[in-house]
Amino acid sequence: MPPTSRPTDERRPRAQVIDLAWRGLGPGRESLSGPGGAPLTRTVKLIVLPLIVRPALRPELAADFLGPDEAGQLDSLVRESGTRLVATAQWFTLLKKTRRALGVVAGNPQDLYFQRCFELATEHGAPAAGADALARAVVEDVADAGGGRTVEALKDCLADAALRARLDAKLAVGWEGHRPATDAVEAETGAVTLALALAADALEACGGPGPAEHSPTYASMVEAEHGALFGRTLWTHTSGIWGGADPPAHLGLTARPVPARPEVGRGASTATLPAPLDRTLFERLFVVLQSSARREELPTVPELVDRETGRSCAPLGLYDESLRVTVVLGGRLAVGLDPLGTGEPAAGRTAAHRAVNSRWRREASVLRARRMTVSPRPDPDGGALDALAQDLRTPWAAYMRRLWVRLHGRDVRDAPLDDLASAWTVLDGVARSVMMDHRAKVRAALRALPTTAVEAAEPRSA
Template sequence: MSTVHTRAEAALPRGLLIAQAWSGLGDAVAPLSNAAGRPLARTVKLILDPLVLRPVLNPRFAAGAVGIEHVDALRDRITEAGPVLAATAAWFLVLKKERRRAGITDGNPQDLYFQRCFELANTHGAPHPDTAARRAAAVLAEVHQQDGPTVGGLRDFVTGHDAELTRLLDLAWTHPPVPRRAPGPVRPSDFLATCATKPDRARFAALVADLAGSRGAADLDQPGVARERGLTDLDLPARPMVGLGASKQSLPKPFDRSIVERLFAAVTSAFRDSLDDVPALVRQEVSRSAGPWQLAEETGRVVLVLGWEATAALVDGPSGPAGGATARLRLRWDREAYVHRALRMPSSVPEGVRAAVDGVREAYQRRLWVRVHGRELRHDDITADELWDVLDGVLRSVILDQRDRLRSALERQSAGGPL
């Protein structure tokens, strides 16, 4: 009698395998676990995936469902890392204790310390009573005691100057800047044809001088246009609020963010020492929010126009010369197996897995805006020579995000749950 192997028998849900292996590590990893004893989502994202399983180097561990022939290898990888993971959990408790003692409130401890704790565990093993506090204090100092504005300083400033900042917002949005230069002879497609291999600096400079970026934003104040670009959920961009709090996990789309939300990522990043002081940072952001593309510099605005034109190929097919930016971005997109798999999935897949692939151009534009905005805050203009790396890097980031969403959906499907 022949044996028929079903899909469920040929592979097992990755999430289930991780949870099973994790449960074998016992209470030693409880600080990295949720109430059900499973690894926290951040434990998987920040420790297990990049530092233990390493799916980029071990693609057999990358899919939502792991082939039956690789199940033992995945479990063994987590089990073998058990001592280091236990030491990581112990270091996390030490760092949290030192954080409380120092009165530190900035940032999420898991985001800030998980990978540092894994590093401590690999270097020093489990915390030693004689040295643990000193080493934890050194890590906290490195993470938190850098120059530049802080979330606390940002919150204190906007709280004390709310009325003034509201007036400045009203004034900026009542009289927004309007580009007055006529179009020049250089088109964005002319530069895109060269930027991946031999960027034409003169053409890029001409686009900036001709205000091509500002003119490319002229229709964003028309009903539905900015929403179609993925930059807002509103029919028309609205004047932002000053705001007070923010969370990296739930930031609105770029044009829907408060002034505080627009600055939050920058003041919690490793590059905050390159930012202006809080009063200047906030007042500049108020002015920036009313500009074309809600950016302050024409160079960044040109980059947004170039990005939007280059990604038309992701939807409409290759355009321009084979070595140009549009064709190269399309080639990277076409190589992604997950794209083809997601397109075969029903449109009812939750969390917008299929919609994320269909809406790649909008997701790309949002990510590009965030990257350009961050560089503006650091006074780090994008040059013609850097432009291709920026365009290509943004697509890589979007692809990684969407791969994760698809993998999660497939894990739920393999477990027999609802998609």
């Protein structure tokens, strides 16, 4: 069933309107949809919003919640694009097939080809005679646009023994140079308490009725370098900064008590990537190169390696202070996430917490699965649902990991967050992304269960 939401003065979530309109288009869009039939996150981000909805030209459709007239307009836009979307899906399937035939492996195909496929569908319709040659030209053009900014180029660069030795020495010097002196640790730990209090004020402004950009708190935090202070705190054995023993100070950014000096590294796999602050130079840049839709905008691989060597030794593994402050805001938000509604988080709640938690709890499409994950009955699938329950009990871990990756990508591209409104857009977007990922995992787990097992796992009313 498509997700539903409680109406607020007849206003509906924009995401829900898109979802329902998408499902009404019929078959043919499978390569652009998830297993449950909803549009993929990247489909919405790369195709539906920028190319169909175009909020910059239709500001009335830019809000998260839409009135009846706006919801109807959005529904019509998506449905009117149905034929083009089917053709887009067909082009995407053809481009992936061509990509495999050419041996291209760099980059995420959705990031690289989704918008190009929509352009092809708009100009040519569905693939027809000559489509194979056109697909080959597009794949080669996208590959060439990277200008050697590929994982293969990164491997070749870091295979040089002399360069690896120089990088290792540079890491050693940079790591020691950024760490705080022993007598400064206590003072900086106290400053972090102030930073977290200011972060709460900023988050109150983000979720409040006034525009977030009018809050001076964010700018003052950046000026005072509270992000760097927080990052240096993670290099100590500090605990309890969130008001209790759990969660840990680093919120899952490292799996160690304190992060260790980065290594150069020789390889990476998306399935086994460690926590962000535990990654090697290779793993950090592997993620950047794999996820970049426009690799031509990145520095060259040698430049990426050189800059990442210094960045990985900086507080929070980031250079830009506005991005480090956003990590502080994200941590303050993350420890207050409570999708299960189990009670008041230790860190308390701000208007931003209430907005995010309320949205998460409105996920009616997975409400039954949530009941299953917290049920005292045995897990009918041997552990998958229990693991999903743990995700809901500690949502800060997935949140902080994804937030860091997004901020790291901005840091590599020299794209700071200039004001609180911009920072909140990222913070809120990460929360939505984590929520949608969890929804997809729950649905997949439920589909894998026999009907009898699902019914058995359901809590019964007394």
